Amino acid sequence: MTGRDGEDxxxxxxxxxxxxARDEKGxxxxxxxxxxxxxxxxxxxxxxxxxxxxKPFRPKADTVINAALAVDxxxxxxxxxxxxxxxxxEPARAGRPTATVTEVRELVMRLxxxxxxxxxxxxxxxxxxxxxxxxxxxxxYRHSAVLNAKKRGKD
Numbered sequence: 001m002t003g004r005d006g007e008d009x010x011x012x013x014x015x016x017x018x019x020x021a022r023d024e025k026g027x028x029x030x031x032x033x034x035x036x037x038x039x040x041x042x043x044x045x046x047x048x049x050x051x052x053x054x055k056p057f058r059p060k061a062d063t064v065i066n067a068a069l070a071v072d073x074x075x076x077x078x079x080x081x082x083x084x085x086x087x088x089x090e091p092a093r094a095g096r097p098t099a100t101v102t103e104v105r106e107l108v109m110r111l112x113x114x115x116x117x118x119x120x121x122x123x124x125x126x127x128x129x130x131x132x133x134x135x136x137x138x139x140x141y142r143h144s145a146v147l148n149a150k151k152r153g154k155d
Contacts, residue, residue: 012049014064014081019047021071036070037103038063061088 022032033043045057046067059067061084068078076086108116 012047014078015047015049017073017078017081018043018067018071021073022047025071027071032067032070036066038066043067059084061085065089 018032022029025032027035029043029047030040033040036043041052042063045051046059046063049057051057059082061079064078064082064084065075065088068075075089079086079088108119111119
């Protein structure tokens with residue numbers, strides 16, 4: 001148990017580890033939060049172990065993993081310090097078990113209209129039943145790319 005729930009209410013080992021690692025890099029909480037892809041408030045809560053209402057902050061494993069990776073500390077150790085299952089860290093997935101809707105939206109907004117349409121078609125291929133005589137997603141994408149290349153060549 002961490003001190004948040006035990007005798008010493010000011011003790012939160014994960015927060016101390018994150019703060020030291022952030023300080024060693026010369027980063028502000030804002031810098032670290034940006035690198036971890038979440039808000040400065042979330043970073044503050046991770047370091048303090050408390051929410052704004054002073055209740056204990058109980059971060060999700062994904063949050064702890066992303067914070068640890070942002071400041072180059074071992075995600076398994078960070079999970080242990082947060083009283084979370086250290087096996088939740090899967091290095092093959094680079095600590096990012098899922099993509100958030102916000103992250104996907106930000107990435108899609110960077111695409112051209114043609115690229116966005118290709119992404120929409122790809123997503124639809126996962127969510128809509130495909131008739132047995134339909135081309136595979138890869139075939140449909142190649143066909144679309146060939147047509148678009150021909151269009152650009154004529155312009």
